[in-house]
Amino acid sequence: MVIRTEGLSFNFGNQQVVKSLNLQVPEGSIYGFLGPNGAGKTTTIKLLLNLLQTQHGSIHIFEQELQKNRISILSQVGALIEQPAIYQHLSGRENLLNRALLLQVPAKRVDEMLNLVHLSNAANKKAGQYSLGMKQRLGIALALLTDPKLLILDEPTNGLDPNGIIEVRELLLKLVSEHGKTVFISSHLLAEVERMATHVGIIDGGQLLFQGSITELEALSQPLIRIEVDNTVDAANLLKRKNYPVADVTDEYVYVPYTSKIQIGDINALLIQNGYVVFSIGKQQKDLEKLFLSITQNA
Template identity: 60%
Template sequence: MGNYAIETVGLNFNFGNQTIVKDLSLQVPKGSIYGFLGPNGAGKTTTIKILLNLLKSPADQVFIFGKEINSNRIAILKRVGALVEQPAIYGHLTGKENLINRCILLGIKKIKADEMLALVGLTEAANKKASKYSLGMKQRLGIAQALISDPELLLLDEPTNGLDPNGIIEVRNLMIELATKHQKTILVSSHLLAEIERTATHVGIINKGQLLFQGTIDELHLLSKPMLEIELNNIESAGAFITKAGYDIIAQTDKKITIPFTSSQKSGELNTLLIQNGFTVSSLYQQKKDLENLFLDITKTH
């Protein structure tokens, strides 16, 4: 447990009769950028709100830095910065005043407000009313608010929402810098895999409240390695034959067998071998899933 910044153990959460989060066991290692992926309505924001104790979780299911959240709320929140959904900004105050208000609440020096404005590139708009900010500027101000207490753990709910390509790249670089140079742990949610792929070290994929995949980004990539799918008759004995010939079978249905793809030549050799041994190969093709499709597959089939 000591190595995880966030750990949930079989977390369940309902709104009335509606199950939002089901048996969720997140494990976010310290120092990682954890991409929390899922389509809209998958339960990402609810999970983040549970991690902030905005929604009350059942006892002994949520641990932040190894501490149970309900009984250590204040101690945990001191170490956490968050951006949930739309950034929470007072429209009638300027960007700087919003940050100063946060400094007051957190008991930190007001000079921090200027530092944060510079960090997210809002120095010039510091004295402009926040209601006049563009969506991207609001998002940046939200990130500045999350960072102002210098928290060890950052929970960012779709932080690049509404940002232009430049802004997206800036946020991405900022996250990488925070994790590598300042050893922060970042949980960042998104419904775009491409977004997560570029920054995350770990990935959790959630759909309909259930965690469908969790692991390092490399493990996710492994899942998307090219495969060779072979459709042929007499599939059971073919399976045994292929295994005997030294191939690993990844999947076998009543129509086709999937093995890792290595090269075209190897595929040809296997084809010849199968035909020579009396199997009828109706099709043999390379299947390459990019992560986007993989993500769609993972989330669709469940």
């Protein structure tokens, strides 16, 4: 595990903002850390970077305890926290040169990074005049400057236009697949993470509600057969008598867990043979967005 926390909790005064978190971020994964605004994502990230002192529980990064190995761990981590931290009175290049100076990275790496995030043309412009998307890209360049093994990105696509979002996504996918990096990325938008994440952790109210691979998350949302029929309650009773597990009954629909196409045909035939009028019948996939909402709202 690249990141492993055990029973990680954090209080601001009396308010507990992170509750007994057990994160497991495997090597080479893109871990989507999802949750609505105010769920405790940024606090967790600050704990992972030792910007906040761990109050309860433990944090291991690269299987090393964070407090005791702070500098050796941080030298292999690149981070972008909330809005990127950029000196407005310096140009984009100067911002990178300053960081390169601090971390003893050769200056030629600065130009590589500017190229990578498509800021070469604006490199000598004051960063204060950058658009939000450009600042975000400069922030990503700063995080990548030392070629870190682990990237921790807090809402990195905030303020980016759709093209920018796609670029960042492709960049991260490339970093993981070609360079073997691990990416820990937080977001309040499932759709943004869904397309690249290999693993997902969902946090709400400071608690981890789900953690696992993206396929495990998809498995949670089992497909259903939705049947539109004239008398839903009687139809549901008939299905039960014939040993079909009924998931839900509403005024208009009956829901049965989906197993195969043949089963849809069987149910249709059964209902018609028993004199019901079937208006429609078909497979329905609960999408992840709804699942994300239902997980965070049921908590």
